Amino acid sequence: MGTVSKYREGGFTLVEVVITSLILAILLTGVGVFFTNIIKQSDIVDARTQAMELARQGLEEIRTLDVASMALGLTTPDTLGYYERRFDISVFDILYPNARLVECIVSWTGSSGYETFSFSTII
Numbered sequence: 001m002g003t004v005s006k007y008r009e010g011g012f013t014l015v016e017v018v019i020t021s022l023i024l025a026i027l028l029t030g031v032g033v034f035f036t037n038i039i040k041q042s043d044i045v046d047a048r049t050q051a052m053e054l055a056r057q058g059l060e061e062i063r064t065l066d067v068a069s070m071a072l073g074l075t076t077p078d079t080l081g082y083y084e085r086r087f088d089i090s091v092f093d094i095l096y097p098n099a100r101l102v103e104c105i106v107s108w109t110g111s112s113g114y115e116t117f118s119f120s121t122i123i
Contacts, residue, residue, distance in 0.1 A: 067123045074086055083106050085106045087105070101121075
């Protein structure tokens with residue numbers, strides 16, 4: 001008489017399927033968290049890039065004005081969408097009374113809280 005095999009060939013047991021499902025669930029969760037973080041970081045970089053562009057545009061606009069006749073200190077903020085842009089105008093050096101230090105400050109509330117970005121130049 002032939003021997004009868006205890007195991008059936010060609011199929012998976014329930015334990016194998018459950019273990020494989022758990023491993024796949026862990027891997028897919030890790031991939032999901034990774035892509036969620038990538039999207040969040042992309043949003044942060046986009047917001048900072050937009051703020052940098054607004055600060056650069058602000059300095060270019062103020063270069064066309066007579067800054068020496070402008071009042072010193074912080075200006076009233078301009079609201080540009082989600083962003084606020086203001087200028088801080090101060091005396092650069094007492095040896096150069098018409099030169100001004102101009103700082104363009106852009107602020108916004110992003111996903112990581114209140115953030116600011118600024119550029120400054122001497123005009």
